Every structure is written in C-alpha cells, then in structure tokens.
Amino acid sequence: MAGSSFGNIFRITTWGESHGAAIGVVVDGCPAGLELDEQDIQKFLDRRKPGSSRFTTQRKEADCVEILSGVFEGKTTGTPISMLVRNTSQRSSDYSDIASYYRPGHADYTFDQKYGFRDYRGGGRSSGRETIGRVAAGAVASKLLSELGITVTAYTQAIGDIEISMQHFDLEEARANPTGMPDKEASARAESYLKKCMENLDSAGGVIACKVTNLPAGIGEPVFEKLDANLAKAIMSIGAVKAFEIGDGAKAALANGSSNNDSFRMEGTRVIKTTNHAGGILGGISDGSEIMLKAYFKPTPSIFQEQETVSKDGENISVQIKGRHDPIIVPRAVVVVESMTAVTILDMLLQNMCTRMDHIKKVYL
Amino acid sequence: MAGSSFGNIFRITTWGESHGAAIGVVVDGCPAGLELDEQDIQKFLDRRKPGSSRFTTQRKEADCVEILSGVFEGKTTGTPISMLVRNTSQRSSDYSDIASYYRPGHADYTFDQKYGFRDYRGGGRSSGRETIGRVAAGAVASKLLSELGITVTAYTQAIGDIEISMQHFDLEEARANPTGMPDKEASARAESYLKKCMENLDSAGGVIACKVTNLPAGIGEPVFEKLDANLAKAIMSIGAVKAFEIGDGAKAALANGSSNNDSFRMEGTRVIKTTNHAGGILGGISDGSEIMLKAYFKPTPSIFQEQETVSKDGENISVQIKGRHDPIIVPRAVVVVESMTAVTILDMLLQNMCTRMDHIKKVYL
C-alpha cells in the first residue's frame, strides 16, 4: 500500500531507488510565499553527501538538486514542489552477486517475502539514498520554521560508547568534523574507535540527538496525533533506528514522580518549567520549552567480514559483501534526523492552525 | 485538527472525557464475518479496570461495554463497530481546585495553551480513561489476529529498577498479580518498592514489553509506513510513554555489525534467523521471527507531595493534589500496549493485502 508519503498538511512523498535513474521528493502543502531556491536545498543535501570523509562510502555522487515545480519568481506558489537528484555513480556490478542471497541485517529477505522479487542493486528502495528526498523536504521545512523563529538542530550524541559532554558543546565543531559530534575531544576518540572498527572489518552504531527551540506551546494533537508520537514515527521510519526517546526517555522509567515532574514557575509574565525531564512535551502537546529527542542507530549491517546466510535457493552459505559502505551511518544521518524532525514539527504547527475559533477568526474576519 | 483516529484500513476513532457522560470508540474497516460479542471486549476492558488492587486508583467503575452497531447475528458486518462505556463514578468535586492551576507533569497547561480553556475534570480528554476506547478496539483486533494464528502478548518488564528474569517467565502469573510481571519473585520485590513509594507520597515508572508471534514475513511498508515506525507511533501515543525500542533497541547503538547482525539459516525448508537482535523487523518489514518491542513509562505525575507550580492567573503557588490516583500506571497499561500493538499489526497486515499482483488475483480471479 502507498507508504511513501509523510505528513498531513505539509505532505512529502519520496520516490527512487539507489541504482535507478534518479531519486526525488514531492512536497505538497507548502504554504505560498516562502522564499526558496535550489541553494537552500543543496546546503542540506551536501551535509549527507557520500565521500566526504574516510568514514563514509567512497561512492562519489554530486547529488545536485533540481527544483522542477512549485517555485516562481523565487517564492513558493503553494503548489507541489517537485525536487529531483540524478543518480550518477551507480556501479551495479558491485551488487550483482547480492541478487542471489540475503545479506544479514538488510531488507533483502523481507522485500523478497513481501513483493516476490526485488530491485537488488544497492538495496533498491531500502538504500540510504532514499533519504535524499527526506533531506530535500527537510530543507524546505527548516527554512519555513526559521521564518517563525523556530530552529531544529541535530548532532551526534554518541558513537559506540563514546558520548559527548554537554560542557564542551560546540555546534560548529559538529558541522566540521567527520563524526558530527559537537565536542572536539569526544570526536577524536570516536574517530580512533571507528578506525579500529574498520581494521576489524566491522561497523559501529551511535546516537543522534535533536533539539527544537522556540516552538510555541500548544503544538501537537491529543490522543493519536501527539507531537511525540509523530516524532517517534518520523524518526523510527529512518532505516537503522532501533530506539526513540523524548526528554529523559528510558531513564524516566527508573525515576519517581517527585523527581521526574517539572515544576512550573513564572519568569516575569511567562510560564516556564524549572527543569525539562519531559523534553518539552506534556500530554503530547508542546509546553514551550525545548523539545529534545534521541535516535539510536544500529551499526551498518554491511561489513566486510565473512557472514553466514542463506541463498535465494534455500542453501546455507557464507558470504563476504563487497561494494562501498559506510562503517557507520550516524554522521551522515544527522541531517536526516534534523530533516524528519523539521518536517514533523512544521506539519504539526500547521495542523494546530485550525484548533481554535480565535485562530480562524484572525485569518477570516 | 482531527487527531483521534488511528490506522488506515482497520481504523479506530476514540472519543470521550474522564468525567463526561461516556467514553467510546468507533472501529471502522473491520472485515466482515468475524465472530464477536460483548464478552470478547469486556475481557479486555476488565484487564484495565481500576480498583482491582491497592496499586490502582480506588475509583470504582464497572466499565461495562455496549456494542451499538456493526455486529449482526454474532458476526461483524463490515460496517463501523461503535462501542460505548458509560462513566459512572465521576467525583468532579475532587477536581474543582485543579481548574485554577496547572499540575506538574500533566497536560493541564498545554491544553489551556492549545485550546484557550479545558475540561479540567479528571484530566478531561488527557485522562487515562481515554484508553478504554483503545482497549475495546484492541480486543477486536486481537480476536481477528488469533483467527490467523497470530498472538500479541504484553507484560510488565520492569518497575523502577526491578526487572523480570526471563528464566522465571510465567504469563499466568502476570495476569494474576498486581504488577503484571510474569515472574513471581520480581513481582514481590516490585510490590515492596511500590508500597515504599506510596508511603513516601511518591509514584513509580516502569517498562512494558510486548511480543508478537507467528506474524508472517512481509508485513510493513517501506519508507514511512514501516512496521516499527507505526508501532512507535502507536505506543508513544499512549500517555506517559517516554521511550520506545524494537529488538535490542538502544543497546544496538553500542554493538558492532558483526555481533548485531542476525544470520539467516535454513531450518528444513524454512528461512530462520539464528538470533533476533532486530526484534523481527528488517527494513521496516517483518522477517517472520518474533516481534519484540518495549515501552518506557514515566512515573504517574499525580503525587500527594507538595509541589511548586503556577496558577492560571500567573501566580507562583504550592499545591497538594487530592483525588484518586494510581501510584504507578504500568500494570493497568499492559493491556493498552497490547491493544495498540494488535491494532497496528492488524492494520499493517491488511495494508499488505494489496502489495502483490498474486494476492489480488487470489481474491478476484
């Protein structure tokens, strides 16, 4: 069934396979009047581009975006924004042997079970290249949010068991180094660890954090369309994510109410919370403090070690996967997490436009 | 915006407030021909009924369900199944003072910010009683899944830092004791801990696990409608859940690919995985092994200790919350997690009906 769309009002539909002609996204429901050009999108895409460090796949792709519709005289028109990136560095030959067996930890087996066959070249639709569409859409959402003063910022929180220290937090560092960690010292240790993983023909996992600042209180719908529920879906829909947390996350289960509750206090005429265990969401609705979420990524399943698996013909076999793989996907996934968060926040912000008679009267009377 | 519906094909819409006339759900899209009566629903509702142990609110509610439509001569007709539970034990007086201030950890403040005012009686729509509709729908979904041989089973995995041991796993124990733990010894320790929490006028959190057995491979849609993404949304939409995990969850971020990958092997003519770090899902699609998820619940925000907060009029105040509260919601939430899982699994199973030409030909040719 149709599963390639996300969002209700700001609605994105991605398409494309790793080794097809192109990858793209249609962004429908973007409000008219937002200044937008290809450079806004390209900046985001460049953050997920392969080949930029020794810890990413050596596949060389320019990943140049083309905006095909929905923008006129430098502004969005309110109609669908179609964006496309041509695939240029397909080396299908790398993958020809994959056609005959199921890589452990990959979606080869499940696609075959679901559809009866699959586009095996580079993982087809389950490839990480699918996220190009998400990131292009995320660039649009982020730009719009920034017009309202809202910022969405993701970074690498941990690689393996190496965590950043919030005392050393430095976002520029995160954008410059190959780990995406906003902590120079932690990043250096993580690089050593990754080098060792590569020497062992192995791969690593990690954690990405994302925060949203300046989101007004009141965003998110009760019951099923809770802000945290939609963020969870958005983040868990990224390949390789195995856990999602909001605020204190799993640690909250160990706490008592007296320590976990955030007190409200007046700061001048503004209601604030003195702590933020909740991560900025109460009852599924934003409370005006910072939204804080975490995404836990499993290690890249493609490793160069020999592994046991089965062939399509039902034989037990051993395989060694060739090709070009990232030993860790976390650094390149930072902008994907940021994009999915931005898309979700914007969609929920738009959904909230219609929740009060006074909003409606502001627009129509 | 409309946020009280969940699911695409098997679609549930819940309604009702804690202290309104009634609580209910409309289940639309249930296939015709399923045997169903009120007893099937009541069994599920009884598992979340308050007042059944000293660790749950002393509010007495029979929570008797009435099926108003969609069932004829003992079978579902394919049309909407409307189910209703009357509220009978509203003591609004308990809540009259809540109208004037914001309880820490609750949705009072965020509802007021969103809507301009709120039904403050017993938390209104953000009350735990909202889950009655989910559980009634979950009973229908579970019954249907069981006809296909698929079982969904939730239980308490941990309360505070007390975890069950899988060696002692005993599901009957979980259904009989007040903690919902399938481990008699762990349950006893948890009961002591909860007693201490109550003596301290405090509350506790915990973890609920849920497994799905016998689900065929191939369920879940690539990209945004991944099985794990939808499960994450379903579970995070339950009040008080702060983290969601599939399979090894957060621990996967610490692992290496070589240990985290599950090898495929032949078992006779069947493909199996020798381990299940993935929790039964690869690329968002079920792989035929057991689905395993975890939900982390924060401690009940209602505690009897004095707490700092603000009044609606913008004064810093101290409050002591009265009323009838659960010191922990985990035991009663077990059936809610099970229900939301069942609803999600069934909806995805139905979505998968249309993914292959051969399925379609089976039905129409």
Added chain:
Amino acid sequence: MAGSSFGNIFRITTWGESHGAAIGVVVDGCPAGLELDEQDIQKFLDRRKPGSSRFTTQRKEADCVEILSGVFEGKTTGTPISMLVRNTSQRSSDYSDIASYYRPGHADYTFDQKYGFRDYRGGGRSSGRETIGRVAAGAVASKLLSELGITVTAYTQAIGDIEISMQHFDLEEARANPTGMPDKEASARAESYLKKCMENLDSAGGVIACKVTNLPAGIGEPVFEKLDANLAKAIMSIGAVKAFEIGDGAKAALANGSSNNDSFRMEGTRVIKTTNHAGGILGGISDGSEIMLKAYFKPTPSIFQEQETVSKDGENISVQIKGRHDPIIVPRAVVVVESMTAVTILDMLLQNMCTRMDHIKKVYL
C-alpha cells in the same frame, strides 16, 4: 475498508444501522470555543424526522440527540464531539421476509456480494437513517460557519417535472410545507403529483438545490481537492443521488465560451462577477460569489407494486414490499444536502488556513 469518515480537518465518522441500538457520529477536529448545545443539533435533526407529513414514512422516531463528549461549559473543547440517537421504533418483523430476497433498486444484493451476508433489517447500514449522523455533524458545521457570516441553504428545486419559480422564492414556505419547496404554488402541484404516485403504489424523485453565501474567495485546493470535486463527493455519497451539478451544470456543455464566461467587474473596490454561470467556483477555488449546486435524487426504490427479482437461493420470484416507506425522499433529504455541504465548506475553509505564509504569521507571530 474504513469508509465511514468524511473530511480532513473537520472530520466526521458516522456509525449505526437502521434497526440497531443506536445511530451516531463522532465529529473530530471541531475548533475549540464554539458555543454548542443539544438544541443546536436537535433543530437540524427535527428537519429530517420521519412521520411529519403524509409523504414520509409513518415510522415514529423522536430522534433525540445526546452529546456525549467534546463540549464543556457550553463550548466545544477541540476534542471529539460524540453524538448519539437511540433507535426506538424498530419493527424488525416488517423486514423478516427481506432477508430472503433482493429488493430492486436497493443495496441488498450488493451488500451480500461485498460482505457475504448483511443486516437486512430496514436496510441496515444502507438505510436513510444513516444520515442522522451527517445531519448532526452538519448542525455543528453550520453553526460554526454562521459565526463567520457564511450561510448554507438547501431547498427542493423540483419534484418529478414540477419546478419552483425563482420569482416566488420564499424560504419560510420551504421550511413549513411537506415538499420543502420555497414556492407555495409549485408545492401544491407537487403535493397533487405525490398523492397520485401513492395511489399508483409508486414513488417519485426530485432535485435539491443548495447555495452558500458569503464564502470568501480562495477556498478549495487545486487539482484533486477542488471545492467542487469535494462537494460532488459529499453529495453523491448521499443515497439515491444520481447526478451532481455546479452552477449551470449540464447546460454549460451546450453553451459557447462567449456566453458561459462570467465577466469580472469592479464594484467599488470589490471584484465581482456580472453573471454566475460558474456557480461560484473557478479552477476548483471559490471566487467570492454565491456557490450554487444541485443534487438529483432517484425515486424511492421501495414501492408497493409487485416487482420481479431473485431470491437469495437463486430463484426468479415476484415480491410486494411491505413496511413503512417515503413515497419520495427529497423533502427529508433537504437538510442532508445542506449538512453535507456545510461539512465540506467548513473542512475546505479550514484546509485553506495553511495555504499562505501570511495566514501562518497572523496566528503565530
């Protein structure tokens, strides 16, 4: 699949069978802060109540509505409004023989083919009583629209070949007489015609018109969510409607561009159209002039004449249908058309809230 919901933002879900316990609707996505009580709903329901003239079924139903949720202290809260009407005058015995054969012009055969069996009592879910939920929801939508100065008004345009004259247009007349025609003289002729139909054990069809005044320009989304496309779906979803027109409708196909185009002209500082062949919609978007639509109803399929049909067992048989039927459904369907129009207009008005950056800035900055 789930087919009992309508609307994206203002979303209604109806449920219930003719001879089940009750009939109802859940209205989700109604903005908070609208004054609403049961009397607002009852007024609308009374307009479709049976037994009010000799041209309607003699089934006596009070059709008293109960609001079960979503309204607090006289105002909508933004959460689902659940409304219920108990069925009290079921005489299932009238219908017992229907179980064994398929009434011509009814949905008996198609329900059986779709679901394998059906609730045959009074047409079950395909009964006209299903519209109770639509009308209750329409009452909410109409009330909200009237707060914005927008009115929705339906009336009987024709019965058989008897048409109203716009010169005699008198809405109070339409609300008082048994035909719903806003033209006393035409109504009298129609009553004679209907009497004759009844004497012939036959039934009649007719046309309902509906106009929307004061709708701002700009409502309706390009391409698939055009205002007229959604109105068409809304109206064609009412049982027995066989044609839908907007503005000049079918007659436009006979015209030339020079006569069919409506010229724009300035009226002071306001843009107006000097004619309204378009019916208030250009390119699927409202143009600020009156919306005008028409719905064509087939004659009631239940007639007392002997008819040829087949039994469930595959025998050719002749039948004479018993029970209580309207010789025409048009008069009672007027409020149904008005309700579906109001629900659609409101939903599209809310959808339009998010189409421009300046709307969004009005609400959030």
Added chain:
Amino acid sequence: MAGSSFGNIFRITTWGESHGAAIGVVVDGCPAGLELDEQDIQKFLDRRKPGSSRFTTQRKEADCVEILSGVFEGKTTGTPISMLVRNTSQRSSDYSDIASYYRPGHADYTFDQKYGFRDYRGGGRSSGRETIGRVAAGAVASKLLSELGITVTAYTQAIGDIEISMQHFDLEEARANPTGMPDKEASARAESYLKKCMENLDSAGGVIACKVTNLPAGIGEPVFEKLDANLAKAIMSIGAVKAFEIGDGAKAALANGSSNNDSFRMEGTRVIKTTNHAGGILGGISDGSEIMLKAYFKPTPSIFQEQETVSKDGENISVQIKGRHDPIIVPRAVVVVESMTAVTILDMLLQNMCTRMDHIKKVYL
C-alpha cells in the same frame, strides 16, 4: 493544504506547471509484479497530446515520458513509480500580459485570492497540462485492470447539442477522428459546428461518457467512500467539468420507482439486472453490470473575442486573449476521464480486498 494526491491504496500525486521545467506524477501503492514499460504510458499520453488536429492547441509538445523509479526488469516493484515529462514548447511571452489581469472563466483571480500571487505563465498549475500526470497514472491503472479482465472506455458523447447515436457506436472511429465521437456521422456534424465556433472566435463544450465492463459486484464502500461518490470526485476534479452523472443521472429525478428500478433476474446461475438505469451501482457498491458515467464540460474559457474583465490593479478593462488554445477541450479530455475512472476503480477494487475474512484467509492461510 496538500491537494495533489488522489486515492487511498493506489495513490497518485501529480506536480508541475504549464511553463515550468517538467510535469509529473508519483504513483505509490501499485502492486508488485505488473509488467510495465514506457510504451504503456506513452500510448496514453499520445491520446491527449496537443497539436494533433486543427481543434487542439498548436503548441507542439512531444510529451515523452520517462519512468524514473519503481520498475525493475520490466515489472513494477511495489515501490513508487515516478514519471516525468519535460516541458519543451513554453512560449512564456504569450502570457506576459496575462500577469496583469484576470481572464474570465479561468482560475487567475481565484489563485491570486488564495495564494497572494500566481505563476501566470500558461495558467500555471491550473493549466490543462496538469492532466499529464493523471493520464500517466491512468495508463498504469488501466494496464492492471486489464489483467483482471476489466476494461475502462471513454468517448465523446456530445459536442454542443450534437449527440452520438448508440446505433452507430464504433470505438475505432472515436480513436481516429478529431472529435473522439464513436459515430462517424455525428462527428462530421460536430466538426462543422466547431469550425463555425472558431470562425466566431468562440469555443464549445461537450459531454464525455465512460463505461467500465466486467467489474465484479461488491466494489465500493458504504456511506462516504461509495464508488459513485469517488467517481464523482475524480471526474469533477478535472478542470472544466460542471456536472457528473451515473446511470440515468438527472433523468432519474423525473422517473417513478416502478420504471427506474432495475429488476433482478437469474441468467443461468448468475444474477443479472434486466435494465441498468442505476449505471451499475446500488448503494454505492458495484452490482456486476456495466458502470456508466457522464462528465459535462464547459466551453474552453480562452476565446479570441474581446471580453470585459478587471486588472490586478482594480481597473475595469477589455481584453483580447492571445496564445494557443483549443476551441474545445473535450476530444483531448477523453483519455483524462478514462484515466481518472481507471484510477478510481482500481483504488476501490484494492480497498475491497480487506472487507471480508475469507479474502484475508485466502491470502494469509
């Protein structure tokens, strides 16, 4: 709000403006295993191509389709099928004066009112070129339906007041002549009429009929997702359609029940209807006989006569529209009606997969 998608399971999303870089569609939810190549699509696109007769715009466009994703080794993979047609013959200069005023009968004014500005080149998103995406998607749907033995066939029923005669019905004729009429003699008369319209610098409207054969009984969901309601939305979403009919349509309102009801009869072991006033749908569900619908198109609003209108600056002006226009859009719209019908029928057919326990057991047990 997002309005460029249609369908629930087989879901199409179109994008693109008349004078942008390209026009396209993403078809999501197409079942895997359907043989498909660009030739299948091109054949459909060629039927709506401009410049093929003197009655169509002289804009020369090859309208060559490129399939960018979702097809592998000649078969659909179950993932989104992205299709793109480059615009090559934009002559924006033709339209530069349109920027300053509102063409009567066009969506210029309503787009400006909705979005604050518009892409005025060639009508932008409201151009007839938007239908390229619909037709490409319709080609896929038609191919799939034909695998199940279901055919969808549209043709011109009338131009102005010249109607075809069913006695002369000849579909090959319709596919070869410039009117799309399956009646050589009527087509000749229509050509004369169109020539006269062009001489008068005027335009004409007409009627397109579409029939669906071999659709099984049981397709269509009760209440809001009725088959006829969805067909109405699909057809009314095509620009310039002002009325929609199913079966006898508006004429049914003049009939009596005794003549309008279709009798059921046994034909061997098969239930048939002896007449088909209903147009193949009862209670919103297909009854196994031929589906028959009609779409009424207004005359092309672009005419070369002088017309009165207003400028963007609020001045009353007279204008003479330049550019390349069709004097009638009906012949080129035939394949659009056929495509939207096919997309709707397929989507409803897929929705029906999940309505019965025995369907589900056929696929999973």
